[in-house]
Amino acid sequence: MSAIYLDNQATTPLAPEVFDAMVPWLRDKFGNPHSAHVPGRQAAAAVEAAREQVAALLPSGGRVIFTGSATEAINLALGAVRNLVGQGREQIAVLDTEHAAVRDTALWYGSQGFETRLLPVHSDGLADLEELEACLGQNTALVGAMLVNNEIGVIQPVERIAEMVHRAGALMLCDAVQGFGRIDMPEQADLIALSGHKIYGPKGIGALWVRNGIDMPPLIHGGGQEQGLRSGTLSPALCAGLGTAAKICAERRDTDMAHITALAEKAHDLLGDWTVNGARDQRYPGNLNIRRDGLDVGRLMSDVREVAFSAGSACASGSGRPSHVLAALGLSSAQIKSSIRLGFGRYNSMEEVEQAAHLINQAAEKQ
Incomplete structure (x- = not known):
């Protein structure tokens, strides 16, 4: 019997409609989207159709750049600071709770002559806005704050953070991987990263939304494909998969949210002896990070x-x-080691959640 899958923050199952949309571009329509002949133009049209489907869920006044992953999109976004060095803007500030794709990349820039600041959060995981205000200055180039935290599900006040960042004349990067297709995107962000396999799409593709007027240096040099920023042949199949996944998310947003919220409420009720990590209210319901003191999570x-x-x-x-x-x-270290994350998704059933909660509680009681 296959396991009950409750790890939808790590990856999601491929939606059947996405699979069907990808098959023709994997099997029959194999043209290079950068070629000028008819098969190439057909492939290019599929790529652009997918770009429009992704853009439909993002703010207006920007462009969508396809990448191989959200991590690549974030690396491309952080590269924007290289164009600000001559302006004396050499500080990068990111929340201490950012995904490693943002946090570790920002720390790497700290070894390349930039000043990297890790901004603290409160005990509920929400950004300390007073500390952010104190950090911002004329030397700030970019601030990173994720929309929905991948580990604890907390929704950051990204719009308010962006206002503060813009008053300082800096750029605002938002890792929206866990929120794209589920909740509203931050209208005031300058750079937004997303991933295909977190929204029931394929692995191996992500995207970066860039506000018009922001100058981006290339991340991958070569033939100049994908707007001159990341050379290499695009996969029409992966692009079509991401586009279709985005389209389905838009169509099913309310239905998905109601279903996932009901699953989360049931799990919370059944796991009442556990403590929730992070804010109780300002969070995405599909992410339940909980702890039970003294528990050996490995066991x-x-x-x-x-x-x-x-x-x-x-x-x-x-x-x-x-x-x-x-x-x-x-x-504490002991509390961290006694914490687990449950991720609920579109294809989970109430019966699965009930059974999973029973099994987890039963095993925890034995300890």
Whole structure:
């Protein structure tokens, strides 16, 4: 029997409609979208149609750049600071709870002559806006704040943060991977990163939305494809998959949210002895990060193999490092090691959530 899948923050199942949209471009319509002949132009048209589907969920006044992942999109976005060095803007500030794609890349820039600041959050995971205000200055080039935290589901006040950042004359980067297709995108952000496989689309593709007027240096040099910013042949199949996934998210947004909220409420009721990590109200309901003091999560995951859930970010699970997100909330090492993340999605059923909660509670009680 396959496991009950409750790790939708790590990745989501491929929607059947997305698979169907990709097949023709994998099997029959194999033209290079950068070629001038008829098959190439057909492939290019598919890419542009997908670009419009993705753009429909993003603010107006910008352009969509396809990338190989959200991590690549974030690296491309952070590259914008290189054009600001001559203006004396050499500070990058990001929330301490950012995904490693933002946090570690910003720290790398700190080794390249930039000043990198990790901004603190309150114990509920929400940004400390007073600390942000104190940090901002004429040397600030870019500030990064994710829309929905991938580990604890907290929704940051990105619009308010963007207002503060713009008053300082800096750029605002938003990692919207966990929010794209689910909640409104921040209208005031300058750069927005997203991923295909978090919205029931394919792995291997992401996108960066860039506000008009922002000058971006290339990330990948070569043939100049994809607006001269990341050379290499685009995959029409992956683009079509992301576009279709975005379109379905737009169509099903209210239905999906109601369903996922109901699943989360049921799980919260059944796991009432656990403590929620992060804000209780200002959060995306599909992410439930909880802890039970004294619990050995490694043993719990081994004992509950019938359920696929996580102890934190998939990107950090193999590193052996404790969660920097939970540490930023002020949790002790023991509390971090007793925390789990449950991620609910479109294709989960109420029966699955009930069974999973029963199995997790049963195994925890045995400890």
